[in-house]
Amino acid sequence: MSHRSLRLVTVAAALWITATLVSPVSAQTRRSPTTAAVKKWTPPRTPWGDPDLQGSFSNTSENGTPLERPEIFEGRKLEDIKGEELVAIKREAQKRTVENFQGPLHAPDGWWQPDLNMTKGSQAWLIVDPPNGKIPSLMPEATQRAAARAAARRNSGRGPADSWEDRSLYDRCITRGLPGSMMPAIYGNSYQILQAPGYVTIVYEMIHEIRVIPLDGRPHAAASVRSYMGDARGHWEGDTLVVETTNFRDEGIYRNANPATLRVVERFTRTVSDTVKWSVTINDPATWIAPWTFSMPLTKEEGPVLEYACHEGNLGLMNILSAARAEDKAAEEAAKKNGK
């Protein structure tokens, strides 16, 4: 670990301790009430005056919500699919998913409810911009990049599980990347937001990742410094925390983007006391013809986020390699048999 990383870890630890010791004072807004403020809910402030986003949140109920607008909703606006219609869609998605799991194996009734409840899902799809709910077209160079990556993989002479290095960063307990680390999965969808003067920290349950986001306006790291979760810088725009992340690594890059030009802009806004809206704009002129944005609510849940020490016993990885060797052997024997 470099000195810089060590210093960051130390600072993060100190900030975490500070943040947990400081009692969460529910300081109401210091602005004078206006007509707009009366109508709009105003988030509480931290003792040092930042909008207070702190708490444990989850987006489990957004599991099963497609990223892009399904064709059946063509010509319709996301905000118009609500009420009874939305409830019916979510209830049907839930029912089918539960039935899929039950099959002949009889999962006990109700196991799903506390753990993964799709009926609370808040929207019919995730992309809010462009308004048609679709990812903009790829630039020609992005299509070429994706093809080159696929060809390099094919021509490497490597199978899907020759070594642990052939497995995904997720299988290997390394990272789900950005924005992957906050995309809802069937479990592990808890996030804890902690604030201290000049910093916001996000703890991700799955994989057990932590982002420490400085708010002091310092420039991004040099272009040569790249990381899986990128280099994040935050600032406040009104009550919204805006986090801009760049400096990604090639491995695990989001949707085949160009790691040198991908800029992910997240907006965290506490819209009501128990909800933070998470909005993500994907900017990469080397990949898409226009930026695009998806969003979803993060809803408060009972904390704290329990430790998900992913490397504690990742026997699955070993078993995947072992399964692949067994398949190799079976294929070899079958070839011998056919040869005779």
Next chain:
Amino acid sequence: MRTITIVLLGALLLTAAPVWAHHAFAAEFDANKQVTLKGTIAKMDWINPHAWLHIDVKEADGSLTRWMIELGPPNSLLKRGWTKQSVPAGIEVTVVGYQSKDGAKRANGRDITLPNGKQLFAGSSGGTGAPYETK
């Protein structure tokens, strides 16, 4: 008509959104090797990213075979009602699951039936490609 539309929508939403779990079921387990194992709990490893239940299964000749059953992560099991007390060593359980592809005595657990008949859902991987999920 309305019902049909909704059913179609449900199917559409599901196919459009992959169910993510820590690793893909099909890389590790064989959907064609469903097993039902009756055994005595030797120990439970409450570890991440997946918990493992170790059970001793009595063979026809009276010998014991140790099986390892992959479960969901401890956090999920807790939310589904599992506790340390639900799976103490020494109790007899019935496990339904899928055996590993390499033929070892390991299986992906789906559900566990306790001596009192209570069932606990173990499912650790979504989108398994298991026969009943591809229908």
